[in-house]
Amino acid sequence: MTDPTVTDPTASDPTERLLTNARVVLADRVIERGWVAIARGRVVAVGDGAAPEKGDDLGGDLLLPGLVELHTDHIEAHYVPRPKVYWNPAAAVVSYDGQIATSGITTVLDSLRVWREESAEAVDGQATTLAAAISTARDAGLLRIDHLLHLRCEVPMPDVVDEARSLVDRPDVRLISLMDHTPGQRQFRDEEKLRIYYRGKAGGLTDAELDVMFARRIALQAAHAGDNYRALVDLARARDVPLASHDDTTLDHVAEAVRDGIAIAEFPTTMEAAMALHAAGVRVMMGAPNLVRGGSHSGNVATADLAAAGVLDILSSDYVPSSLLGAALLLPELVPGLDLATAVRTASKTPAEAVGLTDRGEIAPGKRADLIQVRWVDGIAAVRRVWSAGRRVA
Template sequence: MFEMTAKQADQQTDTVLGNARLVLSDGMIERGWLAFANGRIAEFGEGDAPGASLDVAGDMLMPGLVELHTDHIEAHYVPRPKVYWDPVAAVVSYDGQLATSGITTVLDSLRVWREEGAEEVDGQSAVLADAIARARAANLLRADHFLHLRCEIPMPSVVADATLLAGRPDVRLMSLMDHTPGQRQFRDEEKLRTYYRGKKGGMSDAELDVLFAKRFEYQKTYAAANMREIVALAQRLNVPLASHDDTTEQNVADAIRDRVVVAEFPTTFEAAAGLHAAGISILMGAPNVVRGGSHSGNIAAVDLAREGFLDILSSDYIPSSLLMGALQLPERAPAIDLPQAVRTVTKTPAEAVGLNDRGEIAVGKRADIIRVHVAGNLPVVRSVWREGHRVA
């Protein structure tokens, strides 16, 4: 378990790293050095460092990764059906996995809805938000944690549940989601049935019929009013909004109307093209890149990347995929070079949620830095610094 001592926190943290490949936001330094002090990047340059330095043996140095959407915390909190782990211990375990994957800033995605009989982590957003805050207060976290409130719009309690959390200072994003069968991510209802059979260890068709009928009724009864209230809540609190699984022209028009800044996982080329034209940043899953396609049968991330429609990658459910996906983009979409690919997991997501102090190697920016060694096609994170302190 990582814990920064008071003595460490008070020390001046001067670090110089040499013999490195530096990935800048707009180019590369193939052999150079980087210095940081007091939590900020102080200098960098080509060739040999001006003084003593730590030799990183030609490994890449790049900004720490910035993750906007991962619900992987749930796998640590509910590791087996009906098994609830200590929430703070779950957060610390999850945080360690993020850090060793190179993620130094994360928006923890919490499900802000309750639905009996569907998902065992539903209704646990307040518990997990409190656990994250407790771990942060105890100085147990390696990464910098914020909250992303995932609002399932048709659910009866979503407005009340979101209102309880949205005013917290660590909330940086709210997403507008609707997983009603037959639309958006699961236009093919059978794919949603397959998803739930796997998630629940084999729900019967009769059980799924009941669940789906309830969701249709919820959408008809609550969705329109809830959408208006959630959008108004986010705008009143100045919290950026994300749309989710945009599929149709109407979905795009709704995203524009609601002034969303990030469109998560659009499912069709047409939706992605409309979102891009509107200046909305498009986020896709890094597992989609690594696997070569969507597990739901929707548009492939690399197809959007080749058209210039991909702005941000998210690890979603596999933390290590974020770095893997970014480093594979130049190979899969040749028009994208390495600095552009790295921006999708650093500078662009940071700026999308107003974290303008990080996400690039630039003087004065936070010294959130990772050292990456590539063995064959597999990147390995060898060292991680957050605000100049070694955390992994």
């Protein structure tokens, strides 16, 4: 069945294109000087050397598959640009879409937080509003790239199951993540790191105020997390939506993920957990900002270390859209023996396959013509042009 939320390549610009004189990054190798032919929104041919006829000369730039982003909540920064300042939600989506496209991402799973809490968070329980705004912008033809949904479910929150249930039957839902940010465990085993996070994000909560927040979260976890976790797993299974775990830290977390058929492990915090997850066939996702910055802002395991250990499967831009491309191109320079094609797969083919999008994520005949022209100079990636299903969008 055709997914109505995904661009139909046959409806894209039918103009045939021949992109020449490029370093073409395929899924398994790099053509140092090659060409790609596009027609009806698909790649129809890929060649090595001089093109068969005159085309659009890319001047030796990289030609990569459009990137596939599975976890970014950056849409919230456009909807609430300052604390308590709410933008028109559809206009926020269009602005966000432009930033995502010009970062080289042609398919994005917009990560919407599916819970409500009396807290310092700027966006709280706005998944329904933002999901509707994405549909409005899509239906009006205002979006450049494909937008799908990732429901970020904070399992200790009392209403999270009802809210997830209200959204899960949308045709654009492609991933559900099971998160638990209770102080003292997973990402924030070091409670002081969480205090630093909220002091910065919330504009200066006092320690006394944080004490109240943390006590409330601990109580909510004790009261609701177990039942909500099982209900969300059952909901995802019933709808055949892939599941992601979040911030796995211990081997007990790994065992739980494997037991429940988790497909993707988002941001494991320790080498031990990441290696066990990867060995069990769970795809390990890590933050691109972690790699670009040289380490985790929370003091957890470094993305580069997991790549060097051979257990990094997927990169995510998380909170900085441009970091996805930069990290993919930086990986071969940081990890001996890791080639460019393998690095680019972590931001294209592998994430696409992880959520069932087998028509994209690589440059190959028959695949969608989601392509990006990139100039890489001294560790800086500049996106020159972007095509989504063969249509120039940036």
